[in-house]
Amino acid sequence: MKTQLKRFFGISVILFSILTYQYAQHPQKVITYTTHSQYFFSIPFSENIKNLNDLDYNKMLSKEKDIKTELIIDEDRFPTIIQTFLNQPEYATDYENAVYQSITNKTETVLYDHQQQVISSNPTADDDPVIKRLTDEEVRFFGFFNQSFTLSPSEIVQNFRMMGLTCRYFANRSTVIAMNNDVEISVNLLDFIYEIRYFSSQGFEWSKTNYYQKWGDYIIPKMEVNLYKDTLTNQIPFIKTEIIHYLNYFVTDQDGNYIVEYQNKEWKPFPEKGIQIQPYEEINKRDFEIHISPNPTSDKVRIDIPFCMQDHFLIGIYNSVSQLVYSTSGLEQSTMEIDVSTFKDGLYIIQCQNGTMTSSAKLIKNSTDSPY
Amino acid sequence: MKKIVLLIIYMISLWVHAQIDTSLVKHIVKVDDHPSQFISPSLLSAIETPQFNDSTFRRIYFIHGLGGDASSWQQASDACWDQTLNISGFFARNVEISRPEYIYSTLTTLNSAAYDVRQQIRNQSFIDYYQNNMNPNAAIMIGHSQGGLIIRSLVHMDLQPNANIPALGKGYGGFITVASPLQGAQIINNRSQIEQMAHDACNCLLKGPETSNIAIHTILKIMGKDQVNDNVCNLIASNILPLFFSQYYDNITNDYKVGASAIQQFNNDVNFTSYQTMPKLAIYGIEPRENILWRTANWLIKNPNSAPPFGANDDWEFFNTTIYPTYMSYVSNVCIYRSRVEILAGSQYILFPFLTPGMHLATLFLMNDYINKMRAWQTGVDWFNRANANWETIIGARQYVVNQTTYYYCRKCTIGQSWFISPTLQPCLDCNCREVRAIPTQTVTYTLAANDGIVIAESASNLPGATHCPLRISCSDVSGYDGSSHMQIRNDSYLERSFHNLFEGEYGMFFKLKRK
Numbered sequence: 001m002k003t004q005l006k007r008f009f010g011i012s013v014i015l016f017s018i019l020t021y022q023y024a025q026h027p028q029k030v031i032t033y034t035t036h037s038q039y040f041f042s043i044p045f046s047e048n049i050k051n052l053n054d055l056d057y058n059k060m061l062s063k064e065k066d067i068k069t070e071l072i073i074d075e076d077r078f079p080t081i082i083q084t085f086l087n088q089p090e091y092a093t094d095y096e097n098a099v100y101q102s103i104t105n106k107t108e109t110v111l112y113d114h115q116q117q118v119i120s121s122n123p124t125a126d127d128d129p130v131i132k133r134l135t136d137e138e139v140r141f142f143g144f145f146n147q148s149f150t151l152s153p154s155e156i157v158q159n160f161r162m163m164g165l166t167c168r169y170f171a172n173r174s175t176v177i178a179m180n181n182d183v184e185i186s187v188n189l190l191d192f193i194y195e196i197r198y199f200s201s202q203g204f205e206w207s208k209t210n211y212y213q214k215w216g217d218y219i220i221p222k223m224e225v226n227l228y229k230d231t232l233t234n235q236i237p238f239i240k241t242e243i244i245h246y247l248n249y250f251v252t253d254q255d256g257n258y259i260v261e262y263q264n265k266e267w268k269p270f271p272e273k274g275i276q277i278q279p280y281e282e283i284n285k286r287d288f289e290i291h292i293s294p295n296p297t298s299d300k301v302r303i304d305i306p307f308c309m310q311d312h313f314l315i316g317i318y319n320s321v322s323q324l325v326y327s328t329s330g331l332e333q334s335t336m337e338i339d340v341s342t343f344k345d346g347l348y349i350i351q352c353q354n355g356t357m358t359s360s361a362k363l364i365k366n367s368t369d370s371p372y
Numbered sequence: 373m374k375k376i377v378l379l380i381i382y383m384i385s386l387w388v389h390a391q392i393d394t395s396l397v398k399h400i401v402k403v404d405d406h407p408s409q410f411i412s413p414s415l416l417s418a419i420e421t422p423q424f425n426d427s428t429f430r431r432i433y434f435i436h437g438l439g440g441d442a443s444s445w446q447q448a449s450d451a452c453w454d455q456t457l458n459i460s461g462f463f464a465r466n467v468e469i470s471r472p473e474y475i476y477s478t479l480t481t482l483n484s485a486a487y488d489v490r491q492q493i494r495n496q497s498f499i500d501y502y503q504n505n506m507n508p509n510a511a512i513m514i515g516h517s518q519g520g521l522i523i524r525s526l527v528h529m530d531l532q533p534n535a536n537i538p539a540l541g542k543g544y545g546g547f548i549t550v551a552s553p554l555q556g557a558q559i560i561n562n563r564s565q566i567e568q569m570a571h572d573a574c575n576c577l578l579k580g581p582e583t584s585n586i587a588i589h590t591i592l593k594i595m596g597k598d599q600v601n602d603n604v605c606n607l608i609a610s611n612i613l614p615l616f617f618s619q620y621y622d623n624i625t626n627d628y629k630v631g632a633s634a635i636q637q638f639n640n641d642v643n644f645t646s647y648q649t650m651p652k653l654a655i656y657g658i659e660p661r662e663n664i665l666w667r668t669a670n671w672l673i674k675n676p677n678s679a680p681p682f683g684a685n686d687d688w689e690f691f692n693t694t695i696y697p698t699y700m701s702y703v704s705n706v707c708i709y710r711s712r713v714e715i716l717a718g719s720q721y722i723l724f725p726f727l728t729p730g731m732h733l734a735t736l737f738l739m740n741d742y743i744n745k746m747r748a749w750q751t752g753v754d755w756f757n758r759a760n761a762n763w764e765t766i767i768g769a770r771q772y773v774v775n776q777t778t779y780y781y782c783r784k785c786t787i788g789q790s791w792f793i794s795p796t797l798q799p800c801l802d803c804n805c806r807e808v809r810a811i812p813t814q815t816v817t818y819t820l821a822a823n824d825g826i827v828i829a830e831s832a833s834n835l836p837g838a839t840h841c842p843l844r845i846s847c848s849d850v851s852g853y854d855g856s857s858h859m860q861i862r863n864d865s866y867l868e869r870s871f872h873n874l875f876e877g878e879y880g881m882f883f884k885l886k887r888k
Contacts, residue, residue, distance in 0.1 A: 055568055
């Protein structure tokens with residue numbers, strides 16, 4: 001009897017140890033994806049490329065990047081992120097590609113070189129708001145994006161308004177737009193696009209547009225487009241565009257089983273592009289209303305089309321007795337310039353129309369020189 | 373009476389020399405017109421009338437470059453005569469060396485510097501002839517960088533009809549340029565870009581630290597951040613940096629800008645027969661492109677003569693001890709913030725709408741904060757990443773060509789991806805895209821030229837009328853050869869090998885020097 005008890009106790013200890021070991025080896029969730037990043041550059045339409053010098057072109061040198069990311073929620077529900085930089089060094093001391101791996105966990109961020117030697121180690125701050133214990137609910141939904149797109153438009157609008165943002169739903173685009181002085185958020189419920197744009201007192205700063213896709217029951221990332229503003233010589237602004245393609249996306253559960261197993265078979269490497277510079281139109285905050293300038297005017301007037309009407313719109317100019325004196329239309333334009341020099345002096349209403357949406361503004365035509 | 377004796381001695385000496393080279397007779401009268409070109413008559417009294425003897429000893433004049441002095445060639449020149457240095461594989465020769473300096477001011481030109489050097493050579497040649505029993509016209513001039521151009525200017529001067537060549541001759545027989553911008557130096561044309569690069573560096577490298585240091589950030593914000601940054605960077609770029617690079621603005625450098633008229637005049641010397649037959653060649657080095665700025669800077673900051681003779685070989689010290697650790701501190705910060713952005717990106721959307729709206733907004737602003745910090749540090753990383761390209765651009769080793777092309781923005785596609793950008797129209801049609809927008813695009817390509825970190829090889833090797841091919845040892849010729857940068861070449865193993873081969877006679881008998 002004693003021997004049996006001993007045997008039972010021994011086996012129990014072994015089984016418990018194995019289970020504990022097994023459990024300890026399995027994080028609660030692992031999200032793994034590989035991305036390929038490309039970079040494009042643009043200067044404003046108004047700038048002549050001849051104004052750039054060779055050092056400016058150097059600002060546009062870029063190397064495409066392949067990064068493998070593993071987001072691991074460990075058994076304590078703390079996130080660990082392992083980023084592996086897949087670009088091989090071109091030569092022995094290629095410092096641009098010196099880092100092979102970056103591992104951030106609840107204690108530190110450690111960088112390794114391609115020989116797995118530690119390059120640097122930085123402790124994680126105790127009050128780090130990101131490297132913190134997640135709730136069970138957060139763990140459950142981590143890596144999936146269904147909840148952002150399955151709410152009804154009115155619920156989303158309500159949520160944004162509770163956040164103190166001005167918000168509208170545009171049914172023709174299936175898009176909710178929310179904004180305040182600094183940030184603009186756009187959620188396209190049809191195409192699963194989530195965009196954030198930030199503005200400072202100097203104007204546009206950066207934007208992050210995430211494109212998602214349906215994969216089985218889950219909504220997962222497909223692509224990301226990031227725009228960053230910078231300046232060249234003589235304060236010429238330029239935009240660096242980073243296009244990140246998700247080449248795969250895997251989510252495994254606590255038992256190591258795949259919940260999502262996505263491979264992007266459509267993506268093909270872009271041909272060698274060199275430096276390409278494209279023009280861009282000024283990135284302004286989206287506006288729900290039509291704006292005109294200058295006002296009063298004697299000859300030309302610039303009309304800023306409300307963003308929600310920019311795909312196709314009709315412009316009508318009415319005089320003070322509501323007679324249509326001018327009309328035109330446009331496609332995919334954010335601004336339009338109209339010559340009103342032949343108009344009689346007086347008050348006019350400029351109306352912009354797209355389907356059932358309309359927006360209008362008053363214009364004063366004054367042939368005499370402005371007193372200013 | 374004493375004066376008459378001296379005059380007789382002097383005339384005899386001229387006559388003796390005239391017997392040697394009759395082509396110089398016509399200059400004798402002119403020499404009398406310019407007695408200052410010779411040493412003082414009082415010294416003559418101490419000199420016995422020399423008999424020309426084809427001594428095995430030769431003189432080498434080592435002429436320094438921009439910002440240098442007599443010590444610029446110290447180690448290499450000493451190695452040429454001092455057998456006590458016991459340099460393995462390199463033999464001291466039967467030579468005397470001189471390291472002439474030239475009067476240096478912001479007004480100095482190549483011509484005026486060449487005139488200074490010529491006077492010193494003529495004085496020395498007189499001493500060599502009368503006192504040292506050497507053939508002054510067998511002397512070799514070796515000039516580094518600008519020093520090579522001063523030699524060309526000197527030679528050009530002596531080729532002119534009014535050159536006043538002394539009876540003893542020019543005082544040299546041939547010359548060697550080392551890393552000289554024989555067809556001009558683009559760095560001089562682009563010197564204002566050095567300030568631009570510095571201003572850019574200042575701006576880019578300040579951004580990361582200032583965003584992550586709350587105290588600095590707050591102070592700068594109160595003071596008007598952009599204004600402070602700009603003022604600090606202007607001070608560095610416009611006031612401090614030019615102190616270090618002030619020599620690049622000296623008048624003398626205008627004479628060797630690419631396209632300078634002086635260079636063209638030197639090139640035309642090939643029309644003189646006496647120039648054609650004068651032994652001469654160009655030695656130049658090539659620095660591999662890898663971290664070229666930092667490796668060149670290594671021996672700009674550190675005097676190559678601080679190394680043992682021909683020992684200025686390792687050019688990685690500055691990079692390894694200063695640049696790489698700094699770069700990695702920027703990279704570390706980028707990685708720290710990138711990891712947080714990735715975690716937020718993976719969580720923020722799922723948190724919406726589970727978190728209270730206030731927290732969602734807080735998460736968004738946290739993300740903005742991290743992205744701004746990541747960008748700020750990345751700006752520094754980007755600067756490091758393009759620093760070598762910037763330097764190549766400034767020295768003319770990287771040149772851009774812009775071509776106009778068209779790209780197509782294909783939208784609302786029903787096959788495959790909903791939108792994409794294509795360099796041709798066909799994929800838009802194949803994918804049944806309902807909207808296609810042509811985007812005018814400037815495609816910028818570049819060419820790269822081999823260089824030594826300051827001067828491109830094409831310029832440093834192109835010595836018109838050179839009697840020998842330009843001398844360069846490629847990486848494959850020497851085991852472990854790690855390139856030879858502009859400053860390093862004055863005292864590295866590459867120069868050792870070049871001098872050895874030269875003095876052994878591999879590049880003509882004129883340059884062959886007897887071992888001690």
